[in-house]
Amino acid sequence: MISITAAAAALQRESPVAGMTLHRLLYYAQATALIQRGVPLFPEDFQAWRRGPVSRDLRNGRPDHTPVPLEDRDLLRATWATYGHLSAAQLGDLSRDDAPWTDTRGHLPPAAPCDRVIAQEAILTYFLGRELVQDPGGRWIHAAPTDAQWARAKARLVIARQARLGALGGEDRRAFIGRQVVATQRLEGLTVLCPTV
Incomplete structure (x- = not known):
């Protein structure tokens, strides 16, 4: 570090x-x-x-x-x-x-x-999941994520942590991300959407 x-x-x-x-x-x-x-x-x-x-x-x-x-x-x-x-x-x-x-x-x-x-x-x-955007008044803000954006960001964070620990075990990263997005959406009580990673 x-x-x-x-x-x-x-x-x-x-x-x-x-x-x-x-x-x-x-x-x-x-x-x-x-x-x-x-x-x-x-x-x-x-x-x-x-x-x-x-x-x-x-x-x-x-x-x-x-x-x-x-x-x-x-x-x-x-x-x-x-x-x-x-x-x-x-x-x-x-x-x-x-x-x-x-x-x-x-x-x-x-x-x-x-x-x-x-x-x-x-x-x-x-x-987590926020993006830098301009609001209608021209002011820069970090916009709150949609449920799907948040779930994808959370899944990517889990992936990064798992990869750092060597816990992916050879599984395809995209498949793992997709499973994590769905699991995160279910845990958070969100509508389960097909992930696009």
């Missing part, structure tokens, strides 16, 4: 980002790793500061130019491809609208300081 400062250095080699924008992009990279892999990209946490999610380790850390594995660089590039077109203000609004940040802050006034850690489980639960 890489450090957040190594992830920051890798992202900065690809794109000119700094400050709060860097924190927000790494927050979304962490969310992407959690929903795609079932494990964090880096061990460091984010706190629910008043301006959005902030990593104290990144803020106070020294640059880490440790080589970053290709799959982690690809995840950082994918995060940049998804969020890199947003302005700093749009990223700020987006991160402060997301439930992991707002729920962690609770009922604190907007200007109140906060160093509460945003739980990785809260990040995973919130972002």
Whole structure:
């Protein structure tokens, strides 16, 4: 597992980002790793500061130019491809609208300081199946998934965890995903749909 400062250095080699924008992009990279892999990209946490999610380790850390594995660089590039077109203000609004940040802050006034850690489980639960879209007013949001989108995302997460544990046992990945989608839909009491993976 890489450090957040190594992830920051890798992202900065690809794109000119700094400050709060860097924190927000790494927050979304962490969310992407959690929903795609079932494990964090880096061990460091984010706190629910008043301006959005902030990593104290990144803020106070020294640059880490440790080589970053290709799959982690690809995840950082994918995060940049998804969020890199947003302005700093749009990223700020987006991160402060997301439930992991707002729920962690609770009922604190907007200007109140906060160093509460945003739980990785809260990040995973919130972002699972969500997509970045523009609402009718032009504001960027993470749209809630349909039941089918959520079931597919949950199944992919189970697959990633099973594959990491070596538990697929040679079974065709697509067949396993299909079975997991149907099983997840049944467990959640959803209408069972034929999966398209």
